[in-house]
Every structure is written in C-alpha cells, then in structure tokens.
Amino acid sequence: MTRTGMHMIDTGFSFQGPAEGVHALSSWITPEDDLFLVTHMGFLNIDPDHWHLDVDGLVDTPTRFRLSDLQAMPQREYMSFHECAGSPLAPTVAQRRIGNVVWKGVPLSLVLERAKISTDASYVWTSGLEWGEYAEIEEAYQKDLPIEKALAEEVLLALEINGRPLTPERGGPVRLVVPGWYGTNSVKWVGSITAADRRASGAYTTRFYNDATASGMKPVWSVAPESVIVSPSPNDLLSAAMPTKIWGWAWGDHRISSVEVSVDGGGSWRTASVGPREGRSWQRFELPWTPTSGQNILLCRCTDEFGEEQPLTDARNAVHTVQVEVDP
Missing domain, CATH: 2.60.40.650 (Immunoglobulin-like)
Known part of the structure; x- marks a missing residue:
C-alpha cells in the first residue's frame, strides 16, 4: 500500500557508476559522484514530512517514528565500505561496485529497545516503501537480519552520508545501513520494521540473494574478502x-x-x-x-x-x- 507524499521516479532496474570503474576510486572517502547507485524497481521520492517508520511484530510497544523523532535521538557516525552484491540473477559474476563512506544515524538497537523488542525475536525484518517489478516479481522489498546483527552497534537507521542528508536516490530520508554486509541488506526508503521468530519469506530472502554451498543455500550477508x-x-x-x-x-x-x-x-x-x-x-x-x-x-x-x-x-x-x- 502506498503512502501520501511518495512517488516513484525512473522506474525499473538501474545502475549508475563512474565510467572508469574502480580506477576512479582514488579517495579514502568516496565522493557521492563516484559511489554506485543500484535500484531493483526504481527510485522513490518521499516527502520527509510524510515519512514514518512503524516498528511492530514481537515487541511490547508497537511504535511509529517520524523523522523528527529520529533526529532527536542519539546519533552515531560509522565509516564503512559499501558494496553491491551484484546481480542475484548472476551471483558468480564480479561487479566490483564499491565505495567507502561515513554514515550517520540512529543505531537500530535504540529503536528496537524503545519498542521493547521481545526476547522471543530471532530476526528483524525491514521493508522498503518502493514498489514495482523486478525479474517478473512484484512485491515489497523486504530483507531480514538475525537478531545478533540487528542489535550490533554499527547497524544504523541512517539519515546522512558523508556529512550530508540522504537524497531520495540514496534511500532518503531514512535507510537501513548494515556495515560489513552486502548492500542488498541495507534497505533503502525504509518504512517498517518487524520483529519475528523466523526468517522473512519474500522473494528477496528466498528466491534472490542466496548462494549455493556444499551445506545448502547460504544468505548473501557477510562480505567476503x-x-x-x-x-x-x-x-x-x-x-x-x-x-x-x-x-x-x-x-x-x-x-x-x-x-x-x-x-x-x-x-x-x-x-x-x-x-x-x-x-x-x-x-x-x-x-x-x-x-x-x-x-x-x-x-x-x-x-x-x-x-x-x-x-x-x-x-x-x-x-x-x-x-x-x-x-x-
């Protein structure tokens, strides 16, 4: 369901990056102009005054956060590389979409604590607000994190990148950032967070972004060297x-x-x-x-x-x- 104050722009899959590829990455901190942009369904433009985040599921106090609520909470800066996992349709093809940036925002753990997350929760589902079709699938972009990672101090609901507010193209006004894990887990245009006792069942956690290993399918989470x-x-x-x-x-x-x-x-x-x-x-x-x-x-x-x-x-x-x- 769409919300007031939102509209999609440049719909469909898209990729933007420097023409020189990795050879353009000469700076310790990657300027936004040299940082890749990838979307599955297009870009979402959200009026910040209409944005809100609903936290529900296995919590004692389901809570709605406005942008002003997050801005008033303790903020943290964290430097991290940011890497795209590449196409889920061709997971063994190296794309080398990478940069190194400084995120700033509210630790996800603080939001979960404010909603009084239950000890029964073992996963946290995060859903984006964009809509459209990707690879003949039309559903919300939803990812999940094991509770240990969701509560880690580096995981943020980011409001800024490199000292500037997130633009709509970067997933603003608020996006999830999961340092150390592939960018597919850092949900842009985040709209809801659900605490659960199982993994999310949508296409982006089941059909896409899983690697075949000798011991079975493995989620595309931690970034390999x-x-x-x-x-x-x-x-x-x-x-x-x-x-x-x-x-x-x-x-x-x-x-x-x-x-x-x-x-x-x-x-x-x-x-x-x-x-x-x-x-x-x-x-x-x-x-x-x-x-x-x-x-x-x-x-x-x-x-x-x-x-x-x-x-x-x-x-x-x-x-x-x-x-x-x-x-x-």
Whole structure:
C-alpha cells in the first residue's frame, strides 16, 4: 500500500557508476559522484514530512517514528565500505561496485529497545516503501537480519552520508545501513520494521540473494574478502624501468590481514603493504614496481584475519585483473 507524499521516479532496474570503474576510486572517502547507485524497481521520492517508520511484530510497544523523532535521538557516525552484491540473477559474476563512506544515524538497537523488542525475536525484518517489478516479481522489498546483527552497534537507521542528508536516490530520508554486509541488506526508503521468530519469506530472502554451498543455500550477508587495483589503470602511460607503485583497496566484513600482487598474470606473487582500517572501512595496499616493456597483467588477492581468501574466478569477489601496456 502506498503512502501520501511518495512517488516513484525512473522506474525499473538501474545502475549508475563512474565510467572508469574502480580506477576512479582514488579517495579514502568516496565522493557521492563516484559511489554506485543500484535500484531493483526504481527510485522513490518521499516527502520527509510524510515519512514514518512503524516498528511492530514481537515487541511490547508497537511504535511509529517520524523523522523528527529520529533526529532527536542519539546519533552515531560509522565509516564503512559499501558494496553491491551484484546481480542475484548472476551471483558468480564480479561487479566490483564499491565505495567507502561515513554514515550517520540512529543505531537500530535504540529503536528496537524503545519498542521493547521481545526476547522471543530471532530476526528483524525491514521493508522498503518502493514498489514495482523486478525479474517478473512484484512485491515489497523486504530483507531480514538475525537478531545478533540487528542489535550490533554499527547497524544504523541512517539519515546522512558523508556529512550530508540522504537524497531520495540514496534511500532518503531514512535507510537501513548494515556495515560489513552486502548492500542488498541495507534497505533503502525504509518504512517498517518487524520483529519475528523466523526468517522473512519474500522473494528477496528466498528466491534472490542466496548462494549455493556444499551445506545448502547460504544468505548473501557477510562480505567476503575482496581487493581491487586502483592504479595503474589500463589507460595510464607507463615507461619501462621507471619506478612506480601498484596500489588499491582491500575490504571485507573481517579485517584484511594480507594482500598479494602479481605482475606476471598470476605466475608469481609479491606481498604488498596493507594499511589499517577504521570501523569497517576498506584498507589501502601498495607495492613498489618497476615495469618491463610490453603487456603486463596485474592481479591482486587478499586474505582476511580468519584465513579466508579471494577465489581466482567464478565468484562475486573473484580476483581483480588489470592489463597495462608499458612503453620501452
């Protein structure tokens, strides 16, 4: 059911991102102009004066929050990478839609506490207000979080990104943000939150965004370790025997402990230096390099603190490859 003060714009699936792809991501904090935009059903424009959030289900005090209510509650800033999981219709194709931003908003836990969530709740369902069709499915965009993640301090009902109010294109006036998990879980244009004792049963938790594993289907939740080479790019002019450096970003739900770079198409690997992370930010890596003339095939791969590695192929976090031509 639609609400007063809302209308859809640019309906249908859409993607926007920098023409240079990851090679445009030269800043520690990603400017909004370089941060990808993906929608399943289109963009929703909401009059902030008409927006409200209903919290219900397994709560003692079902509560309606207006924008002014959230603005009056304690706010938190949190830096995190923000990554699209890619197409649920092609989950093994790496898309590398990524950025690093600072969110600000109200911890989801505070809203759940104010509604007095029951100890019987094991999941929290979050529903967006947009409507339309995606892959021949027409239903509300609804995702769920296990209660442990929903109550984690980093999970926010965000009102700002990089110090500015969320625009309608970014899911404003209020969206869910789940740092460390793929963007599909960070519901835009959030309109209702339901505490439940089971997983949500809609298409976006059952038909889409599940990966086949040896032990069965696994929800697309925690971000697997990934890295990309920002520089050099295929368009850079490099000269043989001229020292330069290979650098990029590495990230994952868990801290990245090591990054390796290959300059010979994967024949051999060198250990790069890896910088720290803040919150769940990405981490910068770099490696000094003196290129040789001709075509050079550069690759990077990372490992997180629990030993999980990037796969070479056939995964949304597959190893990134860059081909560069070096002048004699």
